[in-house]
Amino acid sequence: MTLTPRTERTRAALIDRAERMIAERGTGVSLREISAAAGQRNHSAAQYHFGSREGLIEAVVATRSAEIDRRRGALLADLDGAVGAAGTVGATVGATVEELVAALVDPWVELLGAEEPSYSLRFLAQVLDDPDLERALADSDDPPAGLRTINRGLARRLQHLGSGDLTRRLTWTHAVALRVLAHEERLGTRPGPGLAAVRDDLVGMLAALLRAPAPATGRVPETPA
Structure with missing residues (x-):
């Protein structure tokens, strides 16, 4: 379905306002509140455009996930080029756990x-x-393409883990990264040494979590080449 420019603007305003209000107040915020805060005279606008609270939240997730996945795709393409220049084909084959x-x-x-x-x-x-x-x-839906590529690459580097342990570790990695950075977002971290240190520390911590010995065998993984 092709949307008119006005409809696209309305939907974008509702998505932006829903994201901010839910971020600040939680998922219990009502559609009427979101519609009013987005400047809609019809306070049923969010209901009309998205059908339900879940529909609106799914639209926010889809919009932001698409933006993030495009950036991940660019980073993976850069990594492919760097790894390929070193004589290995493909980021998911030659990249380290830290790079992924x-x-x-x-x-x-x-x-x-x-x-x-x-x-x-x-x-x-x-x-x-x-x-x-x-x-x-x-x-x-399935995970976005960039995230699937990262998970596949990590799986190749973490063959000391069984499928259940791997799935759990990947889930934890995503959850920990998101919640740590959500906390930093709440604090209002800005560019500079502080943000760079948070990033580097988080990457190192998550890589260590992923590489930890499998709980059943205690076997220490090989160090990636």
Whole structure:
């Protein structure tokens, strides 16, 4: 369905306002409140355009995920080029755990360094803390392409883990990264040594989490080449 420019502007305003209000107040904020805050005289505008609270939240997630995934795709392409120049084909084959974790984390870190205040990370953290919404969103679509590529690359580097342990570690990695950076977003971290230190520390910590010995065998993984 082709949307008119006016409809696109209305939907964008509702998405922006929903993201900020949910980030600040939680997922219980009503559609009428969001419509009013977005400047809509019809306070049922969010209901009209998205059908339900879940529909609006899914639209926010889809919009922001697409933006983040485009950035992850660019980072992976750069990594492909750097790794290829070193004689190995493909980032997911030759990249280290740290490089792949950085591709996961860096687009979120860049939000914290932007001129305009970000609400995306707090919004996502609020959604993940709502069990009903988390389940609904988890069942809705496959992970974005960039995230799938990162997960595949990490799986190749973490063959000491069984499939269940790997799935759990990847889930934890995403959750920990998001919540740490949502906390930094709340604090209002800005560009500079402080933000760079947060990024580097987070990447190192998550890489260590992923490389830790498998719980069943205690076997220490080989150091990546």
